[in-house]
Amino acid sequence: MDGIKVIKIGGNIVNNKSLLISFLKVFSSLEGAKILVHGGGKKASEVLSAMGIKPVMIDGRRITDTSTLDVVTMVYGGLINKNIVAMLQSEGVNAIGLSGADGNIILSHKRIPTNIDYGYAGDIDKVNVHTLTALIEADLVPVLCPLTHDGRGQILNTNADTIASEVASSLAAVAEVQLIYCFELKGVMHDIEDETSLIRNLHNHDVRVLHNSGIIKDGMIPKLKNGFDAKRKGVKKVSICHFSEMTDEDAGTTLVL
């Protein structure tokens, strides 16, 4: 198999219909084999709130209890995933929406509680490369939502950045893989207000200093961890860029080991 591009979009794009449509048009124009991984966005919280279910958060992280699991299964696997697939089909992309349970694509286990019990949160054990590549070879474009399963009938809520990293790393055994984290900024910047401060090549050994000085923070910290993990496991190129620039090989921030 030739090259495969794994593209991840986060909640801020999923939340905003006009951004999402713009993104999907760019994604549709990408040549070659590709996989889209989408995050969850705010919709799950809106549905929980509309249903009168109070979100359970510890240290700013969502705890997935039974009701929350049902809602994220509905919203991520149903509403968001199927609408993205239908929009891609209208752009001529033969998309196929998948959770990790579909085709046994991603096996995980329920996160073992330490000081926090995250509930029905899944940590990935295995990506089924055989089935994913069979779908790609049938000219389908997998669209993965942030749900996996434990092989014993249990759906598990799973971080989309991690899914993108693990899928890219696993495919690296059979193809040249490029992993692109798309969001609404130019990349990692010294000053978020100044686009000229974009860090074009981010070296792993510089991450700690940038973290300590507050330049890298919040959701960017696990995203970079996932990105460098993928690099270490053989993914050819990992970058973080604005979604409108993903077809430009030189755009955004490229991770360097």
Place this chain on the structure above:
Amino acid sequence: MDGIKVIKIGGNIVNNKSLLISFLKVFSSLEGAKILVHGGGKKASEVLSAMGIKPVMIDGRRITDTSTLDVVTMVYGGLINKNIVAMLQSEGVNAIGLSGADGNIILSHKRIPTNIDYGYAGDIDKVNVHTLTALIEADLVPVLCPLTHDGRGQILNTNADTIASEVASSLAAVAEVQLIYCFELKGVMHDIEDETSLIRNLHNHDVRVLHNSGIIKDGMIPKLKNGFDAKRKGVKKVSICHFSEMTDEDAGTTLVL
């Protein structure tokens, strides 16, 4: 391709977790290529109600407005479909959950309003046999939810009995197809209270008399129409039976043209 079995389960099985698990165990034991089509059940109404959205019904039929479409997309495509897939995976069946948008499997158009405007309800135009058979040949077991798409980005709510009939009919061009409507009764009976009154062979020319005498009524009327349509379009065998008996070739009511 050898024979393919298309199995449809209705809302009463989907609504009841222990019935659903029993059904899925029997389905898992079915030999050979197979497709599961599931209905929606009561869960969409429960979620609509929990979200404070009033169901819109005309003449006992649900009208799919925008909010209702979002909820059925969540519930049918997400909650029900992904949980069935995860349960089948735990039984060793390599299930893959699909709406009609996924892989462009089922194209439809928004039903043209006559005296009633059904909203986002889809009438099927085309089943993509090529992609369905490619998935089956990759040893996957498609699990179809009652959603289709119009190819222009619009998801449409679509009757599951009709999906089962159209999928079976389309596959009849490339394989010997058997269509089984599974429910919680023995089949079509003269007297619903008396299992010995089961009609083993139901001839098309007898349907009108049975309808006029009230023996065939409600949801059975469109189910039989869909079943006879499939027979006319080349499906080898169409039957209606109790879900626990679907592995028994002689069970239930067989439709005869």
